[in-house]
Amino acid sequence: MEMTNAKSVLPNEARLATAQLNPPEVPAAVVGLGLMGTSMIVCLLAAGHPVIGLSRNVDRHRDVPDHIRALLEEMQREGLLDKDVDSIVKQFRISADFSDLVDRAIVFESIVENLAVKREAISRIEATVSNETVIGSNTSSIPVALLQEGAAHPDRILGIHWGEPAHVSRFLEVICGPQTDSFYAEYVVKLAELWAKEPTYVKRDIRGFITNRLMYALMREAFYLVEAGYATCSDVDRSFRNDLGYWATFAGPFRFMDLTGIPAYAKVMEDLLPELNCGKSVPELMKRMVESGAQGIRNAKGFYEYTPEEAARWEKLFLKFSYEIRALAAKYPADVGNTRVTSSLEVK
Numbered sequence: 001m002e003m004t005n006a007k008s009v010l011p012n013e014a015r016l017a018t019a020q021l022n023p024p025e026v027p028a029a030v031v032g033l034g035l036m037g038t039s040m041i042v043c044l045l046a047a048g049h050p051v052i053g054l055s056r057n058v059d060r061h062r063d064v065p066d067h068i069r070a071l072l073e074e075m076q077r078e079g080l081l082d083k084d085v086d087s088i089v090k091q092f093r094i095s096a097d098f099s100d101l102v103d104r105a106i107v108f109e110s111i112v113e114n115l116a117v118k119r120e121a122i123s124r125i126e127a128t129v130s131n132e133t134v135i136g137s138n139t140s141s142i143p144v145a146l147l148q149e150g151a152a153h154p155d156r157i158l159g160i161h162w163g164e165p166a167h168v169s170r171f172l173e174v175i176c177g178p179q180t181d182s183f184y185a186e187y188v189v190k191l192a193e194l195w196a197k198e199p200t201y202v203k204r205d206i207r208g209f210i211t212n213r214l215m216y217a218l219m220r221e222a223f224y225l226v227e228a229g230y231a232t233c234s235d236v237d238r239s240f241r242n243d244l245g246y247w248a249t250f251a252g253p254f255r256f257m258d259l260t261g262i263p264a265y266a267k268v269m270e271d272l273l274p275e276l277n278c279g280k281s282v283p284e285l286m287k288r289m290v291e292s293g294a295q296g297i298r299n300a301k302g303f304y305e306y307t308p309e310e311a312a313r314w315e316k317l318f319l320k321f322s323y324e325i326r327a328l329a330a331k332y333p334a335d336v337g338n339t340r341v342t343s344s345l346e347v348k
């Protein structure tokens, strides 16, 4: 790849000018073929990258190529893909051998959310790939700083946080750890635009990045309301869907305050913030759910009861909705009016 060495003294702009931004020339790999790994592969293949999916157990993932094909065909039916699915699928193969990553320009780690296991995978990736390969972790909440500790090339390690379904969602967060060379983060942001993403560049590492910090603050309060007997899970879900849920694809919290009048929020904050839940441990209800073996739709056991058929229907509906909300959001782009943040609020 035409990327200049990490120790380059050239400004990022000059390095980006020569960086390879043509997906077919940027061989990629995804380590971990679970829920997210699979949809990330679909996104990368659709964008034109040749992709290797690395699995510890190829036998267990025999059905992955068929699943990938089905998702690509669906993308085509939904109008998100105009390339030939047969030729795209040929650009994918599964391997159990880390040495197959030798020619990869970008490698995404998407295995279990466990620091030790992720570090081990990253060191195996580093041992094989070239000095120019970008290594992105799809961690949900592990700070990039911790993933960089003990790494051979921390400057090329960054957080690349995807959202499910990764081949449909416009969401992507690119996170610089303290040792990341910002050139690689800027490079991934540019590449992500070719994956039909609207990437967010998180310049300073923080556990949970942006969306997970927001989402978990909300989930903590949701558990509190249920555990303290104020409402049921379905009450919480109904309120959420019909209030925050309806505007969240149109506006973020700051735009929403602009739209609905700022001073009232300050007044409510004064009274409400001291009463919000600030618990620091996993809610008891959540612990009981996990101990009972509930995994949600995956095993038809969750906060709601499902027959296997109902669980399959929810999974299908979620994907259908993802396509529809994406199409709706496209009619109301983020820059419909402007994206200029009031200048005194810009992060330097």
Ligand SMILES: NC(=O)c1ccc[n+]([C@@H]2O[C@H](COP(=O)([O-])OP(=O)(O)OC[C@H]3O[C@@H](n4cnc5c(N)ncnc54)[C@H](O)[C@@H]3O)[C@@H](O)[C@H]2O)c1
Residues within 6 Å of the ligand: 031, 032, 033, 034, 035, 036, 037, 054, 055, 056, 110, 111, 112, 113, 114, 117, 121, 138, 139, 140, 141, 161, 162, 163, 164
């Ligand atoms: N599920 C989501 O919506 C979501 C969203 C954003 C980020 N993430 C993050 O993505 C990562 C993967 O999540 P998921 O939901 O796909 O999980 P998952 O359980 O569906 O998949 C994890 C996969 O990793 C494999 N694996 C485990 N250890 C491995 C190893 N050492 N080498 C190779 N493969 C290994 C497992 O066999 C499994 O196939 C996690 O870090 C998670 O926090 C998930």
